[in-house]
Amino acid sequence: MFVSFFPKPKLFFLSAAAWSLFLILLWFFGGHQFGSVLGLGPADPGAPPIIGINVFWSKPFLWFYIYYTVSVLVFYAFWAWFAPHPWQNWSILVAAVVLFFIYFTVQVSVAVNNWYGPFYDYVQGLMSGSRQSTNAEFYWGVASFAWLALLGMNVQVINAFVVQHWIFRWRTAMNDYFMANWEKLRHIEGASQRIQEDTMRFSQIMEDLGATFVKSIMTLIAFLPVLIQLQQHITELPIVGAIPQPLVIAALVWCVFGTVAVMVAGVKLPGLQFRNQRVEAAYRKELVYGEDHADRAQPVTTKELFNNVRRNYFTLYAHYVYFNVVRYTYLQADGIYALLILGPSLVAHKITFGVFSQISNAFDRVANSLQFLLNSWSTIVELQSIHKRLRAFEATLAGEPLPTIDQHYLDRQNSGMRPEDQPAS
Incomplete structure (x- = not known):
């Protein structure tokens, strides 16, 4: 890769x-x-x-x-x-x-x-x-x-x-x-899809994540001094009172809390996404065989393969429910967090409208830069599943054992089991 x-x-x-x-x-x-x-x-x-x-x-x-x-x-x-x-x-x-x-x-x-x-x-x-x-x-x-x-x-x-x-x-x-190296790779399940589709998706997601990460770091470097300079107008925070570097501490604590919450809620998603690609590949492969061979893509076989697709998607949807509840609740709260932080200073007439706008914007920029994992978690999940598929190619070319799930497929293939007979997981 x-x-x-x-x-x-x-x-x-x-x-x-x-x-x-x-x-x-x-x-x-x-x-x-x-x-x-x-x-x-x-x-x-x-x-x-x-x-x-x-x-x-x-x-x-x-x-x-x-x-x-x-x-x-x-x-x-x-x-x-x-x-x-x-x-x-x-x-x-x-x-x-x-x-x-x-x-x-x-x-x-x-x-x-x-x-x-x-x-x-x-x-x-x-x-x-x-x-x-x-x-x-x-x-x-x-x-x-x-x-x-x-x-x-x-x-x-x-x-x-x-x-x-x-x-x-x-x-x-x-x-x-x-x-x-096609001759060495062609026997891996879904090899054509992995080369034709996964390579594009992998490079695209890697660029997106890499650019987002670099932008987060650059934003943090650029706006953190701005935030530190502007926080001279903020003497205390709600509840905790006066503390050193109040705005920086507030942004850091809030972002760590949100990132940990989203990572815990989404811990099962990468495996489900990977299995989702496998059942989709098995269904698509049988349909491709059916284009050239009349004995393939029979209703009984395709129905079972599509049931595997449906079952995995429904499981994925169920896990995304609580993941999205945690993620979107946090993002909604994120929209008013800066107002809560600046509230006491506004009420006390310590900042002007211009300073308020500068602090709000700088605070949001710093907070967003610290929320890289939170904002990118769904993309990271997709990247992990694609990486697992392309990793089988690298293992083959390096003479290493295939990943467990691909080795399981190869063993079944060598024993004569047809793709449609494989379980969804």
Whole structure:
């Protein structure tokens, strides 16, 4: 699954994580100041933040673009020398472009959050009658947001296009790799479906989860300092009172609670999803045989196979009931949690409308970044079931024993049992 697209996958991902961590630490512990050599140093301490789209071609951002580009090229050059791979341009360079686009969209969110404060304080002044303005000033403030929204939207459109091609290249790499070994793999149950469908689904889900995880980390890195800076307006939390770092603690406790609850509720879903793919494959395979052989796909056989499909789906639906109760109850409560946290400060007149908007948005961003497992659990369940199916290919090619459930099928096949005679589980 990975060796077809990435050079020496285990070492590659470890080195990518280590290199990324090193670059992040270097940036925060002095690297952001290295641009001063090129006249692209950070803003002066105490300088007001740049509001609007101009921030993206300010000196600190221009230096980051250079810093990122050089770092990627160094990493690419090392792997091109250490372990050349036919797909290295896509698995390294294009992947780095995707990561940059993710970073850029996060920074657009930060820029929007910075826009919230002064604009909504301005709106509050207009509503209370304490500030005089003109139509032109108001529309200029709205236009500042519109430019940010337009930029973020177009970057996401371009990123979606690049990601689609990146996913298909990964599928192509897996397809070519498995088809080159077709004679060794063709006897595995549902081999055609695993190559034709599961490779695409695997690469698609891996990209989706990977991009979501990276975006969560980048969002946390970008918005956590914003939240820490803004929480100077919050002196205490409901019930617990005054504590250090109140907003960060509140977000962390809430997200850990929700993640653990959803993981416990969904612990049985991966196995059910895997069995669901097996019974669907058995039913589909018999129908395919029936297209060419009159003695196959007889009503008695297809009825039994479809009953297996129905039985597994109904079991899956039953387990999803309590899983969805836990998940959606938490997500509904999540919508009002920030209001409960900020309630005492609002009642005490300690924050303005602009600060309230900034804190609410930053709190939601930090909370969502910490809720990666919770928001992605259903997708992770699907990925686990697909991984189990493709893992049989890797085991065969590596000369390892098949996974237990596939070995069970192979034993039955060797004993002469037809696919329709196999039990659903």
